[in-house]
Amino acid sequence: VSSIGTTAASLIAPSLLPAEELAALDPTAVPGHAPSPYGSRAPGETAHRLPTATHSLTPHHALHGIITPSALHFERHHNGVPSINPDRHRLLIHGLVDRPLTFSMNDLTRFPSITRTLFIECSGNSGKEWKGPTGTTVQETHGLMSTSEWTGVPLSTVLAEAGIKPDAAWVLAEGSDAAAMTRSLPLAAVVKDALLCYAQNGEALRPEQGYPLRLVIPGWEGNTCIKWVRRLKLGTAPFMTREETSRYTDLMPDGTARQFTFVMEAKSVITSPSGGQQITPGFVEIRGLAWSGRGKIAKVEVSADGGLTWRTAQLQEPVLPYCHTRFRYGWRWHGDEAIIQSRCIDETGYIQPSRAALITVRGTNSVYHYNAIQSWKVGGDGKVTNVEM
Amino acid sequence: VSSIGTTAASLIAPSLLPAEELAALDPTAVPGHAPSPYGSRAPGETAHRLPTATHSLTPHHALHGIITPSALHFERHHNGVPSINPDRHRLLIHGLVDRPLTFSMNDLTRFPSITRTLFIECSGNSGKEWKGPTGTTVQETHGLMSTSEWTGVPLSTVLAEAGIKPDAAWVLAEGSDAAAMTRSLPLAAVVKDALLCYAQNGEALRPEQGYPLRLVIPGWEGNTCIKWVRRLKLGTAPFMTREETSRYTDLMPDGTARQFTFVMEAKSVITSPSGGQQITPGFVEIRGLAWSGRGKIAKVEVSADGGLTWRTAQLQEPVLPYCHTRFRYGWRWHGDEAIIQSRCIDETGYIQPSRAALITVRGTNSVYHYNAIQSWKVGGDGKVTNVEM
Amino acid sequence: PPGISMAEEARYGFGQPATEADIKAWNIDITPTGEGLPPGRGTVRQGAAVYSNKCAACHGPTGTEGPKDRLVGGHGSLATEHPVKTIGSYWPYATTLYDYIFRAMPFTAPQSLTADEVYSLVAWLLHQNGIIPATMVVDAQTLPNVTMPNRDGFVADPRPDVESRE
Amino acid sequence: PPGISMAEEARYGFGQPATEADIKAWNIDITPTGEGLPPGRGTVRQGAAVYSNKCAACHGPTGTEGPKDRLVGGHGSLATEHPVKTIGSYWPYATTLYDYIFRAMPFTAPQSLTADEVYSLVAWLLHQNGIIPATMVVDAQTLPNVTMPNRDGFVADPRPDVESRE
C-alpha cells in the first residue's frame, strides 16, 4: 500500500533474529523471565564497536538520541585498558602548589559535584578523510566520538584544595595506564570548566573511559581528557611530552606543524541514511549529529543536491553546549541519484567548512581535526556511499 | 588533616575490591587489555537492582546525574519479561479508526522521530511508606523510578496514519507479555505527547523496558507506559480492565476509590546521605532527585532540622519537564542528630506535601501515588535511617 | 500507485492494512457492555470443577486462602483499616472478570482457557462472592447485566487535593 | 585539630599531604630544560646494544624498518606529499625522548628501563638521526643542550582559519 516508501530502517536499528528458542511464537501465552540485578540487551541486538589494537569506533548508524550507551562509547588507548583497583587509586597534585596532596576516590566523591552531558571527540575522528573519502560507513568515518552524561568534581575545586601558586600556568595531566598518557594543558583554560569525573551515564566510569577517574574538558580533543588520571603537576610552561609534539600536532602544507590545537571545531554528519545503508523511494527522515567544541550548535542545514540548496534541519531540544545535538530533516526521495550533506553553525557563528575550503587552507597532511562537510551519495538503487564533492 | 570531615562517599559509589589478579599493583607498568566490541562495567562495581518476583528496584544511592544506566532501570512486570523477536513483532491499530493497520518495527522507525529524556515512575513507588517508614534504603523506598533518554515516534503520528474516527475518546494499549498488560487511556491526553519508543539511552530498548516497543507517556504512572506494546484499540469509553479497576486505583478513607489517577505528582528524595549510609562530621553534599508529572521542577528546598527551616538547593541544568532533576546542597554536619528532608515545587506551583498533610487527605490505604516528603534521620554516630516526622 | 487518493498521499504510507484475521487473533478485550464476549456459556457447577483443577493451587480451595490474590470475600471492609479488595468487595464490572481470566490466568498458561471454561470460572467466582445464584448460566447475554456490589465505588481523580503550605 | 590555620578552615580538608616518597614514585616527566632528568649517563655504543635487544624487534634494526613507528630519517619530508615524521625530522625537543622512552617503552614493559639504558637509547637514536656525534655522552647536563632539527617547526593554533561562506 505504501505510496511513499521506505527507509533504511532495518539498518538504523539492526538486529539479528534471536535464536528461535529465545523468542516465543506468541509471547502472551508464556510467562516471561524474572527481574534481574543487572540487565543486558536483547540477544538479537548486535550493534557493536569496530575494534582495532588501539581504538574502537561507535556505531552511530545504529544509535538514536544523543547519549551513547557506555558499552558502545568509542575507545582510544595508547597501551590498552588498565585494570585499576579504585580503592588503591590515588590522584597526586604537586608542582607549583602550596600543599602537594593525594586524593583517594572517596575523597574526590566528597567534594561538591556537577553533572554535564558532553561529547568527547578524538582529534583523529574522520582523520582518514583528509586523503579523500575513505570510510565506508559513518562508524568508520565518524566513530571516534561519543556523548555521555559525566559527573565529577570541578578541577578548580580540587586544585584550590592544594592551592595554586601564582606562577603556575600549565598543568601536566598523567594517566595510570601503560602509556602513562600525558598532556600539558594551559591552566587558565582548564580551570574554567574541566571536570575530574568518576561517573558516566549514572554509574561509575567504564574501564575504557578511564575508570575510576577521568579528566573531561568540555569541547577539547579527546586525548586531553586524560583517562585513569593519577597525577596533576603544575608548572610554568608546557612539558612538551611526545603526545603534544610527535603526536596531536597538525602538519601544514609549508611543513610547519600546529601545536596545542585543543578545541574541536563545529562539525556535523548525517548518521542515517549513511554509507552502507540502502533506502527506497518515499519519505526518509535524514538524521544526524552536530556538535561544537566552542559551545552550542545554532543551526544545522541539510542539502540533498550536493550543496546547491540548503534547508534548515530540526534540532532536538535541549541543545546543550559541547554536546552532540541530534538533527532531523524530513525528505522525500524520488529515486534519483542524490548527494546528501549536513553543515552546522555554532553559537560563535563558525560555519562547518566544505572539504574544498578546509584543504585549501590546511592541505591534506594534518591527520587530526578534520571537520569538513561529509557527503553521502544515494545511488539510483538507493545504496549510500562515501563520496567527495 | 581534615578539619571538615567526610561523607558517605564509599556508599555513594560502592565497589568491591576487584580480584587481585585483575588490578595491577602499578597499572603503568603492564599493558592493558584491548578494545572490545561491547563494553562491560569494571569487575569491582556491584551496584545492582533489588529483584523480587514482580519487580526490581534502582539503586539510587549509588547513582549520579539523572540518566539511569539501562542495566539498572527499575522493573515491574505483570508476568515476567517476554522474549520477543523484533522482526515478528507487530503493532496493530484498530477499533474506531478509518483504516486498521499493522506496523512492523521497520515501519515504525521510518516515521519522523523524537527524543526525550523522561522519568518513568511506578505508581507504587514508595507505596509501602503509606503505612509509615518501611524501606531501609532509598533503593527500597524510591527504587521504582528511573530516567532514560527515549526515542520513538509520536503516538499521534502513527494514529493519524490509521485515521482517528470522530467518536474515538479512549485507547486501549496492550502489551505482548504473558499478562497481556492493558490500560485504557484518554485519547485527547495521550495524543498530546505520548511516544511509541524503540530506543532507550541510544540503543534498542532493553527487554525489561519493553523491547522492541514501548508506549511512553511523559509524567504518567509507569503502568500506563505499556511495554512490549502490540495493540492499540480506539473506543468511546474506558475498557475497564482489571489494571484500572482492581489495581492502580487508590482507596480513600471513606471506602471509595480514585480511578484513572495518571499523573505522578511532584516528589523529591535525598539519595545521599540516605538510609543505610553513614557520614562523618564536616562538609557533606546532600544530593537528591526531584521530578514532577506536571512538567518542570521549579525549586527544591532542603531542611536539616526536620522541616523547621528550609534552604534552596542547587538544581543541575538543564531542568527538563517530566524528568528527574538532580539537586545538591552543601551542608556541614557538626555531629548532632539531624533530620534531613527535601521538598520540591513544580512549575504549576504544586508543593510536595508533608506526610501528615498527605495522609490527612488520603488516609493510608491508597497503595499508589505516595509522594510525601521523605525524612532521613542522621544519628549521632552518622548512621542514616528512615523515620517519620 | 494508480488510484491512490489524495488523503492517502498525505500520509506516510507505512504499515499494512490489518486483516480480519489479524484483528481477530488479538482482539481479546471485553468492555463493560459486553462487547467482545464470545459465544459459549458456563455454570457455577462447571466452574467449581475447572477452578479446583486450574486455580485452587494458587488462590485456595474457596478463593480466600491464597497463597496468591484473594478472590472472594472482604465485603464491607473497604473503609476499614484493613481493606480486603476482592472481586466481590471491589471489582466494579463483572465483564472485567472474563477479560482478565482469559488474558492472564492461569498464571502459568495465560490465554489457554476455552470460552466455556472462562464463563464457568466467572460464574463460580461470582457465586462464591454471593453475587449470582448457583443456578445462573453465564454467557455473553447475562454477564453484562450482572451488577457488582462496588459498582459505584469509584470516583474521578480530584488532584491536586493536598494543601501544602510552609 | 589545634593549630589549624584560618586558610585551611576555608578548604574542604579532603585529601592527604603528599609525601616526598609519593611524589618521587610518580614524578617521571622531563621538561625541555631538563628538569626531572635523573643521574646516570649513556653512550651511542651502549645504546646500540640495548636497542638491538629491546627495541629492534618493533622498530627495525636501524630504526627505519618498523613494523612499529619509524624512529629515524624523514629529514626534509615535512612539506612534501608524503611526510615522514620521526624523532629526527619532527621532534622539537631531545628531552621528550627521555621522557617518552622511560614512560612508555618498550611497549610490553613500560617504565622498566634503568636511567643508563634510557640515556643510551636516546644517544643511539639521536646519533642514528645524525643529530649527535658517535662519541657524545648523554646525561642530565648534555641532553637539554641538544638542538633538534625541527625545533622551530611548531606554530600556535590560529583557528578559526577556514573561511566558510555559502
Ligand code: HEC
Ligand atoms: C500459578 C499461580 C496461579 C494460578 C494457577 C492461577 N492464578 Fe490467578 N493469580 C495469580 C497471581 C500471581 C495473580 C496476581 C497477578 C498480578 O497482580 O499481576 C493472580 C490474579 C488473579 C486474579 C485477579 C485478582 C484481583 O483481585 O485483581 C484473578 C481474578 C485470578 N487470578 C483468577 C484465577 C483463575 C480463575 C485461575 C484459574 C483459571 C487462576 N487465577 C489461576 C496466580 C495464579
Ligand code: HEC
Ligand atoms: C612490542 C613492540 C615495541 C617495542 C619492543 C618497542 N616499541 Fe617503541 N613503539 C611501539 C609502538 C606500538 C609505538 C607507538 C605507540 C603510540 O603511538 O601510542 C611505539 C612508539 C615509539 C616511539 C615514538 C615514536 C614517535 O615518533 O612518536 C619511540 C621513540 C619508541 N617507540 C622507542 C622505542 C624504544 C627505545 C624501544 C626499546 C626500549 C621501543 N620503542 C620498543 C612498539 C614497540
Ligand SMILES: [Ca+2]
Ligand atoms: Ca531485523
Ligand SMILES: [Ca+2]
Ligand atoms: Ca584524541
Ligand SMILES: [Ca+2]
Ligand atoms: Ca570502595
Ligand SMILES: [Ca+2]
Ligand atoms: Ca506503575
Ligand SMILES: [Ca+2]
Ligand atoms: Ca507498507
Ligand SMILES: [Ca+2]
Ligand atoms: Ca583527609
Ligand SMILES: [Co+2]
Ligand atoms: Co586520538
Ligand SMILES: [Co+2]
Ligand atoms: Co507499578
